[in-house]
Amino acid sequence: xxPGVYRVSALLIPLALAxxxxxxxxxxxSSAYTDLDWKKDCVTYAQAEEGEGDWASxxxxxxxxxxxxxxxxxxxESLFYGFPPSDMTAVxxxxxxxxxxxxxLEWRIETSGDRAVPFAVIHRRSISNPEAENKPTDVLIVxxxxxxxxxxxxxxxxxxxxxxxxxxxxxxxxxxxxxRTFACGKDKRxxxxxxxxxxxxxx
Numbered sequence: 001x002x003p004g005v006y007r008v009s010a011l012l013i014p015l016a017l018a019x020x021x022x023x024x025x026x027x028x029x030s031s032a033y034t035d036l037d038w039k040k041d042c043v044t045y046a047q048a049e050e051g052e053g054d055w056a057s058x059x060x061x062x063x064x065x066x067x068x069x070x071x072x073x074x075x076x077e078s079l080f081y082g083f084p085p086s087d088m089t090a091v092x093x094x095x096x097x098x099x100x101x102x103x104x105l106e107w108r109i110e111t112s113g114d115r116a117v118p119f120a121v122i123h124r125r126s127i128s129n130p131e132a133e134n135k136p137t138d139v140l141i142v143x144x145x146x147x148x149x150x151x152x153x154x155x156x157x158x159x160x161x162x163x164x165x166x167x168x169x170x171x172x173x174x175x176x177x178x179x180r181t182f183a184c185g186k187d188k189r190x191x192x193x194x195x196x197x198x199x200x201x202x203x
Contacts, residue, residue: 028109028110028111029108029109029110029111029176030108030109030111031106031107031108031109031172032063032106032107032109032118033104033105033106033107034061034062034063034104034105034107035103035104035105036060036068036101036102036103036104036105037103038058038060038070041060041061042058042059042060042061042070043058043059043060044056044057044058045057045058045059053073053074054072054073054074054075055071055072055073055074056071056072057069057070057071057072058070058071058072062081062082062105062107063105063107063118064116064118066081066082066083066107066118066145067082067083068080068081068105069081069084070101071092073092075098075099075100076094076095076097076098076099077094077099077100077101077125078091078092078093078094079093079101079123079141079143080146080153081105081121081123081143081144081145081146081153082118082144082145082146082147082151082153083146083147083148083151083153084146084151084153085151091154091200091201091202092199092200092201093154093155093198093199093200093201094198094199095125095127095139095196095197095198095199096196096197096198096199097127097128097129097130097196097197098127098128099125099126099127099128100125100126101123101124101125102123102124102125102126104124105121105122105123106121106122106123107120107121107145108120108121108122108172108175108176108179110180117147118145119144119145119175119179119180120142120143120144120145120156120175120176120179120180121141121142121143121145121175122140122141122142122143122168122171122172122175123140123141123143124138124139124140124141124161125138125139125140125141126138127139127196137160137162137195137196138160138161138162139158139159139160139161139162139195139196140158140159140161140167140168140170140171141155141158142155142156142157142158142159142171142174142175142178142179142190143155143156143179144156144179144180144182144184145179152184153184154182154184154185154200155189155198155200156174156175156178156179156182156189156190157171157174157178157189157190157191157192158189158190158191158192158193158195158198159171159174159192159193159195160192160193160194160195164193167192167193170192174190174192178190185200185202
């Protein structure tokens with residue numbers, strides 16, 4: 001496990017002060033899209049010293065002040081969307097095989113009056129296939145977004161995207177129905193399709 005996974009620093013404070021409201025019709029659920037460029041949108045706050053392996057922890061801009069935290073370790077990536085507690089212990093959620101994230105995130109937004117709150121993220125992953133190196137498997141991760149009041153975020157479900165033309169709609173339905181009430185570390189993830197092995201490690 002990476003020594004620096006998700007240690008939150010003062011880097012996230014300015015993100016928390018960004019505007020979180022967006023006027024729109026009450027009761028609407030919609031999508032917003034953001035880009036994720038490690039070089040442009042992220043700050044590395046921990047990384048391996050010489051001889052310690054190949055790992056790094058980054059804090060990135062997300063949606064309207066909600067950060068995205070990335071932990072990279074040996075060609076595998078674990079992401080946390082939203083606000084983690086300041087004393088958060090390391091949580092690693094990723095595929096067993098080598099994997100990488102897509103540069104586009106879909107945030108599911110719930111509105112109440114003039115307040116819009118992102119409650120879930122849908123994020124595509126490409127997972128290496130040892131039997132066909134040039135044919136990775138794509139999976140949509142559906143994740144609960146951690147709010148500044150509760151700090152609870154995790155993977156809610158996996159939707160196989162390769163060969164599945166309905167994957168985006170399935171992921172949105174899963175996000176809308178499960179993410180807000182999902183109990184991280186307790187509830188069982190939903191898996192749609194034959195997705196590659198995925199695990200969670202709590203330290």
